Amino acid sequence: MINLAKFLLDASLVFILLALVTNLVLLSASRRVSRVAAAKTSAKVAVGAGVGGGSLSDTTVVDADVTDADAEAATPPPAKATQKATPLNMASFGTGFTIVGWALLTAYIIVRMAITGHGPFSNMHEFAVAFVWGIMAAYLVAFWKFKVRMLSLIVLPVAACLDFYAISLGVGVETLVPALQNNVLLTLHVGFAMLSYGAACVSFAAAILYLIYPRLKLKMSRDKLDEIGYKSAVVAFPLMTIMILLGALWAKTAWGSYWSWDPKESAALVTWILYAGFMHARVARGWRGTRSAWLLIIGFAAVMVAYFGNYFLGGLHSYR
Amino acid sequence: MTSSDTDIRPDQTSAPEATPLPRQSSSTETEDLPVISMGQFFQRIYQVTYSKTIGLIIILLTAVFVFIGMMLQQAPSGTWADPAGRDQFMSMMHAKYGAWATLLGGVGFFHVFSSIPFFVVMAALAISITGCTSHRIPQLWQQWRNPRVLVSDRFFTAARYQASIPISQKDDQAIHVVQDKLKAAHYRVKRGNDTSLYADKYSWGGFGTAAAHLSFIIIMVAFVVSGLTGYQGTVNVFVGGDAIPVGDKTGLTLQATDFNAVYDDATGRPLDYVSHLVLKDGDSVVAEQDVRVNSPMSYQGFAFHQNNYGMAVDVTVADSAGNTLFSGAVPQPYTSQDNKFSIGQFTLPDLGLIVQVLSPVSGTTNADIGPGQLGFAIYRDGESDAMATSVVDQGTSATVRDLSLTFVREGQFTGIMVRQDPGAAWMWIGSILLVVGMTVTFTFRHRRLWVRAQDGKLLLASADKEDSGFREHFNQLVSQAQTWFSVRSK
Numbered sequence A: 001m002i003n004l005a006k007f008l009l010d011a012s013l014v015f016i017l018l019a020l021v022t023n024l025v026l027l028s029a030s031r032r033v034s035r036v037a038a039a040k041t042s043a044k045v046a047v048g049a050g051v052g053g054g055s056l057s058d059t060t061v062v063d064a065d066v067t068d069a070d071a072e073a074a075t076p077p078p079a080k081a082t083q084k085a086t087p088l089n090m091a092s093f094g095t096g097f098t099i100v101g102w103a104l105l106t107a108y109i110i111v112r113m114a115i116t117g118h119g120p121f122s123n124m125h126e127f128a129v130a131f132v133w134g135i136m137a138a139y140l141v142a143f144w145k146f147k148v149r150m151l152s153l154i155v156l157p158v159a160a161c162l163d164f165y166a167i168s169l170g171v172g173v174e175t176l177v178p179a180l181q182n183n184v185l186l187t188l189h190v191g192f193a194m195l196s197y198g199a200a201c202v203s204f205a206a207a208i209l210y211l212i213y214p215r216l217k218l219k220m221s222r223d224k225l226d227e228i229g230y231k232s233a234v235v236a237f238p239l240m241t242i243m244i245l246l247g248a249l250w251a252k253t254a255w256g257s258y259w260s261w262d263p264k265e266s267a268a269l270v271t272w273i274l275y276a277g278f279m280h281a282r283v284a285r286g287w288r289g290t291r292s293a294w295l296l297i298i299g300f301a302a303v304m305v306a307y308f309g310n311y312f313l314g315g316l317h318s319y320r
Numbered sequence B: 001m002t003s004s005d006t007d008i009r010p011d012q013t014s015a016p017e018a019t020p021l022p023r024q025s026s027s028t029e030t031e032d033l034p035v036i037s038m039g040q041f042f043q044r045i046y047q048v049t050y051s052k053t054i055g056l057i058i059i060l061l062t063a064v065f066v067f068i069g070m071m072l073q074q075a076p077s078g079t080w081a082d083p084a085g086r087d088q089f090m091s092m093m094h095a096k097y098g099a100w101a102t103l104l105g106g107v108g109f110f111h112v113f114s115s116i117p118f119f120v121v122m123a124a125l126a127i128s129i130t131g132c133t134s135h136r137i138p139q140l141w142q143q144w145r146n147p148r149v150l151v152s153d154r155f156f157t158a159a160r161y162q163a164s165i166p167i168s169q170k171d172d173q174a175i176h177v178v179q180d181k182l183k184a185a186h187y188r189v190k191r192g193n194d195t196s197l198y199a200d201k202y203s204w205g206g207f208g209t210a211a212a213h214l215s216f217i218i219i220m221v222a223f224v225v226s227g228l229t230g231y232q233g234t235v236n237v238f239v240g241g242d243a244i245p246v247g248d249k250t251g252l253t254l255q256a257t258d259f260n261a262v263y264d265d266a267t268g269r270p271l272d273y274v275s276h277l278v279l280k281d282g283d284s285v286v287a288e289q290d291v292r293v294n295s296p297m298s299y300q301g302f303a304f305h306q307n308n309y310g311m312a313v314d315v316t317v318a319d320s321a322g323n324t325l326f327s328g329a330v331p332q333p334y335t336s337q338d339n340k341f342s343i344g345q346f347t348l349p350d351l352g353l354i355v356q357v358l359s360p361v362s363g364t365t366n367a368d369i370g371p372g373q374l375g376f377a378i379y380r381d382g383e384s385d386a387m388a389t390s391v392v393d394q395g396t397s398a399t400v401r402d403l404s405l406t407f408v409r410e411g412q413f414t415g416i417m418v419r420q421d422p423g424a425a426w427m428w429i430g431s432i433l434l435v436v437g438m439t440v441t442f443t444f445r446h447r448r449l450w451v452r453a454q455d456g457k458l459l460l461a462s463a464d465k466e467d468s469g470f471r472e473h474f475n476q477l478v479s480q481a482q483t484w485f486s487v488r489s490k
């Protein structure tokens, strides 16, 4: 049975890679297309912005950032027409592969839960699978909301590496030590961790894209990446808060004290404080853009440390 | 909410600017120092507490401390306070970090979470959060109850979001239409004058942030309360033995009538272990139940958790007057250097003594302690040579230096962690408030809109932070407004 399930997991990796390749081809193609269209487009924008006073139409909506022509949604007609020929069909493949990859992971997790009788929290294999699931889920939500396919070029490689790592650990099922047997709390704890870490991965992707933006020659505005980074962090932060609190609640029932400064607990707390720092740098110092992006990258690095922490930090969470 | 009032500064007239503090002449002073009154002095201090930059620095400093505590091995709780334990721990750290250990230990990095610098940072964090929140609440109140309704002309051309729509109606009629439409769209509308209005949504959203900050203070207080007033200890209860006291002054006694452990056949790992515990307060039984890892027993704020189990010897110690000084199971987790004895120990704190109990390791024979016998070795606290020793058969006693030592039996013990945690309730209240507050903050952002009808045009503007969601909403609103006034292109 578990071997059958393993097939689902292997297939998920294949689909994640397929989605990645498709999106790569698609994005490099559309870059070429947009470069051709660029001349026409920029001429048009210049006209629109220059008039301003309202002779084109009686109503003028002046965007503070005129350049913020919404990336893919507001692509001007000429470019769209050219795109139709190839990349647009591929777009649905790129998205489709991603969804299938995620659905396969979902199926694997469900089958595995049915076999083991508990949520994906007993070893690193299960964590890794859940992490990939969270990353994919967060990416799909972000894609649905912001339509920025470019994010996948960072998100999907991270997901693929973790998926590969999960597969390399083997799918064996182990018995649970008593401390891990409180199913509901632990399942929720891990569930929130994965959603939160997934959102953190999306904000990381947005931050990377923000930093390398000058080299990308994207149609979308750079500010949009900043916004995606912030909004994903704003989703990740409360989820992370709930995750930590559920962990504390579980520690309270299992060990009698809700906080024991175990290294893995500390790692999660550092991550949490870094995201709090990110948000306060934004409201307090008006940090946006580059510095803000670096904070998000450090934040996700902390997520990875918290995640792999049990390999080198020791402590109560030191199961493998 | 994240919007700050600085964005709508253009309207200087109606802005209740902070009046600059009166400057006092310093001519009468011999020293050329600016004179500040007591009030100003405290004002300055208050300003420091709500400084967002300082707040940010403190937040990042907290992260640094927790990071250190995560990276460096920390002394187990209590070890650092005990000089012998500290020395032992430090020698381990010297082996690990070499000469650096002295430095790291000196600055408190091996017990970060009970070190003074950490407490100072946490106190600073608490003060900063309190300052920020108390500074923010009046502003939030103002924005909720008494928002600025009128803005300057320039605002409509300088704001981040702005639009202008030609209208055919009279100015006041147009504003009336807008008012009705916005109300229908669940905006709160306040009229500035006949031709202008202010509208907003979720004006209370900012209180979520205040709640989140307040909740963090509650959590910190709960931590302190738990640390200072709680009780935590482990009692090793002999399975099938007598009831033993819980702590010194609780008046509670605990008895384990049964114990069971279930193992996984394949791996030998424990799957479940359960103690049947009976708790007495004085003479009456107040609680009795099976206690396993994730289902503790509670009574009056005390929680009894299954912690560990194993083999132990049951011993009692009494003084010459017959008062019991110690009674309970003593596990023997250590092995002597020659691998001949299993060793356990307990303390008699009132006498300043440490008692070691030694059993022969099964399968070995030796002349000192035979099978079924127990060796007692009594040490003065801090000394390494035993002041007295004695070997006792099971079920018998020996008298050593006025102490009567009894080896009751050998068998299984169950280790029960006892916690009394008066902070826990506050901890959970704070946690819920934290999550709710944050969710409110992020879900219900304060959205503001100023509208004015002027010279045949309807002007709309908002100074809220750049946000694609709000921009879309704003643009939608503008195109809707066009239909209200049905200005198709002339």
Ligand code: HEM
Residues within 6 Å of the ligand: A276, A279, A280, A283, B001, B002, B003, B049, B050, B051, B052, B053, B054, B055, B056, B058, B059, B125, B128, B129, B132, B136, B206, B209, B212, B213, B216, B438, B441
């Ligand atoms: C670790 C403890 C803290 C937590 C969990 C926390 C939480 C939050 C959250 C969730 C927000 C909303 C952020 C956003 O809207 O993007 C926020 C905003 C804010 N925080 Fe904190 N905070 C903490 C410490 C502090 C400290 C020490 C200060 C004092 C400088 C502070 C001052 C502020 C201010 C001024 C805002 C903006 C409020 C507004 O615009 O209404 N916070 N905080």
